[in-house]
Amino acid sequence: MNPDVAAAIKDLSATLTSVEAVMDLAKLAADVEALEAEAARPDLWDDQENAQKVTSRLSHKQGELRRVTDLRQRLDDLEVMYELAEAEGDADMVAEADAEQAKLRDEISSLEVRTLLSGEYDERExxxxxxxxxxxxxxxxxxxxxxxxxxxxxxxxxxxxxxxxxxxxxxxxxxxxxxxxxxxxxxxxxxVEQGTHRLVRISPFxxxxxxxxxxxxxxxxxxxxxxxxxxxxxxxxxxxxxxxxxxxxxxxxxxxxxxxxxxxxxxxxxxxxxxxxxxxxxxxxxxxxxxxxxxxxxxxxxxxxxxxxxxxxSSWGNQMRSYVLHPYQMVKDLRTEHEVGNPTAVLDGDIDTFLEAGIRWRRQLQGQS
CATH class of the missing domain: 3.30.160.20 (Double Stranded RNA Binding Domain)
Incomplete structure (x- = not known):
């Protein structure tokens, strides 16, 4: 296998291994099993509020377990994809493997950010x-x-x-x-969204x-x-x-x-x-x-x-993000320096990269204090 590709896969695998350790997959599986048993109780819906909490927690934990095990399986499959592509000299298959590697990198990074949420109330709605x-x-x-x-x-x-x-x-x-x-x-x-947001544009009013x-x-x-x-x-x-x-x-x-x-x-x-x-x-x-x-x-x-x-x-919660629609197009977080040039997408809900940058930034600040 190409040494650069092998190094990239090894790097992704190491990140995923640290995520798996933080998430404690054995405990997560045990929690799912316990919640499944609770959800199967015939009297569960006698207390509707508790039943909704149990089913919601079960659904969330099942999703988390599935998400991390699927990522590990896809990472194993990626290695096989590259080996097959190289053995057959198939450029299209290499391109497909490259696209999957980029997707995996984004998804593992996103899951890694979730493991940084360990504050007292972070799990809440x-x-x-x-x-x-x-x-x-x-x-x-x-x-x-x-x-x-x-x-x-x-x-x-x-x-x-x-x-x-x-x-x-x-x-x-x-x-x-x-x-x-x-x-x-x-x-x-x-x-991490808390604070003052600023908009600069030609006023339609x-x-x-x-x-x-x-x-x-x-x-x-x-x-x-x-x-x-x-x-x-x-x-x-x-x-x-x-x-x-x-x-x-x-x-x-x-x-x-x-x-x-x-x-x-x-x-x-x-x-x-x-x-x-x-x-x-x-x-x-x-x-x-x-x-x-x-x-x-x-x-x-x-x-x-x-x-x-x-x-x-801390005063970071004051002015924290600028949305500029004129004279140029840009959204910039003033704390993390993260910026994108497509305000339309951001205002349509595409804010995950800002959230991830904010969570990493906050964790870094906490590490310094």
Whole structure:
């Protein structure tokens, strides 16, 4: 076999071996077996919430095990492909093997990034809140573009999404939105998106066709679980009910079922209006409030640790990515320096390379601290 090809395959095999070690395939297989036994219990669906958790965890762990074993099989097959291609002098088969090698490199690299997600809440689902910031109607339009970007990203990966609240701006776009990405490791993966995103373009809302810079904020927090303890005193809450509305004031329903909860001591405001009953909207809004209070508590604890360390905390979560549509086309992450020249693809949900670069960058920072 060509020495360069042999070296490349050996390198891929070594990376995959380290991934397999971190994932602990024996434990993963044992977890799958235990969850399969639990899922087969005749009384499983007596508790629907628990049943959904069990089946979701089983599906995720089966997928993880299948993914890594498939990669190992494909890597073994790749070696055979090259040997056959060289023995037969078949240039087309060599090209096919080269394409498979490139695919494997990308997929193994992506799986390696997953093993870097080892934070306390990284395995959880994500609660994402977007807000239009400076830039008027352009900022509201940009916030809606970002919302579509994340929803398209979730769709590409087959992740379920639940939109809790969307506050539409008067002329175009949205003032804010909150939605949940229902996938394991969604929080660990998307948490690197937190911060201010910046858009530079010729404004479609400026009749003089001037260039406009606008900003939108992204907040990503982990979804709370039953084991989390966040005590909320009902006396510290102001609860308002109102009628849900769509773009341009269009009514989503005709009853006052939307719920807005204000946590008076912190000033945190959460809303839910996703066309359910008032009771369901209140329960969902309370879950969002708990998640935000838990994250606030975690940040306060981290600030104390940072103060003790004397590093004054981290400011990387401020302005973190630029999307330039004019005078040239580029999306650039200001922390990792990762950039691509196709904003259309990025805004259509093709953000995996940015997520991977962000996760590697964060891990590097943690290693230095």
């Amino acid at each position: 994500a609660l994402v809140t977007l807000r239009a910031e400076a830039g008027g109607v352009d900022a509201a339009d940009f916030a809606e573009m970002l919302m579509r970007m994340y929803l398209r990203w979730a769709e590409r990966h087959g992740y379920a999404v639940e939109v809790y609240d969307t506050s539409y701006a008067e002329e175009a776009g949205i003032k804010s939105a909150t939605f949940r990405i229902k996938a394991p490791y969604a929080y660990g993966t998307l948490s 400026d009749n003089q066709g001037r260039r406009q810079t606008s900003f939108a904020g992204v907040e990503v927090i982990p979804v709370v679980e039953q084991s989390d303890r966040v005590d909320i005193d009902e006396k510290e809450l102001r609860i308002d009910v109102y009628r849900s509305s769509g773009p341009g004031g269009q009514g989503v329903n005709t009853t006052d079922s939307a719920v807005r909860i204000t946590h008076i001591p912190t000033g945190i405001v959460v809303s839910c209006q996703n066309e359910r009953s008032q009771l369901q909207n209140k329960a969902t809004a309370m879950a969002v409030l708990q998640a935000k209070l838990l994250e606030r508590q975690r940040q306060e604890e981290q600030a104390k640790i940072d103060a003790l360390k004397g590093d004054g905390g």
